[in-house]
Amino acid sequence: MHEFSIANPIVKKVLSLAKEKNARKIKTVDISVGELILLGAEEEFRFWLKELLCKEEISKNARIKLNIVKAKVKCRNCKYEGGLKITHEHNHSHPLFLCPSCKDSNIDIKEGRDCILKRVEVEI
Numbered sequence: 001m002h003e004f005s006i007a008n009p010i011v012k013k014v015l016s017l018a019k020e021k022n023a024r025k026i027k028t029v030d031i032s033v034g035e036l037i038l039l040g041a042e043e044e045f046r047f048w049l050k051e052l053l054c055k056e057e058i059s060k061n062a063r064i065k066l067n068i069v070k071a072k073v074k075c076r077n078c079k080y081e082g083g084l085k086i087t088h089e090h091n092h093s094h095p096l097f098l099c100p101s102c103k104d105s106n107i108d109i110k111e112g113r114d115c116i117l118k119r120v121e122v123e124i
Contacts, residue, residue, distance in 0.1 A: 006037065006115055007048035011059075014120050018058055023122035026059040030119040032067045034112040035086070036097075042066060071112030075099035084112070 010031065018026050029049070033042075046064055053059040071084040080101035099107050 003045040004048045007045060007052055010117055011052040013117055017120050018122050021122055023124055025123040026062040027123055028063045028121035030065040032069050032116045032118050034069045034114045035071045036113040037115050069112050072110045073107040074110055076106040077104040078102040
């Protein structure tokens with residue numbers, strides 16, 4: 001259900017934008033999704049987007065483009081900067097984010113935690 005709770009406000013925003021522009025048709029919805037949003041399954045998220053968009057005539061054939069943004073961190077301990085390996089070792093529902101270099105948890109997340117509606121292509 002996590003995927004639905006993220007998809008629902010995105011679809012509402014897409015429909016609102018289309019209405020503002022007096023669009024006849026929504027052609028493409030382009031979304032960047034950070035790896036740390038922890039969408040269990042990208043396909044389930046895509047399913048909910050499509051399911052919600054299909055309820056409206058204006059968006060029933062919209063194409064969904066998802067761009068997964070990899071996590072990037074900076075360690076306050078060893079100054080490592082780069083990618084992050086997400087581990088579910090200690091708690092399956094709440095992953096542990098550790099520096100890949102020194103294994104410290106004192107990290108700053110630089111990228112990969114946002115879900116951004118990048119572009120909506122419409123037909124006027």
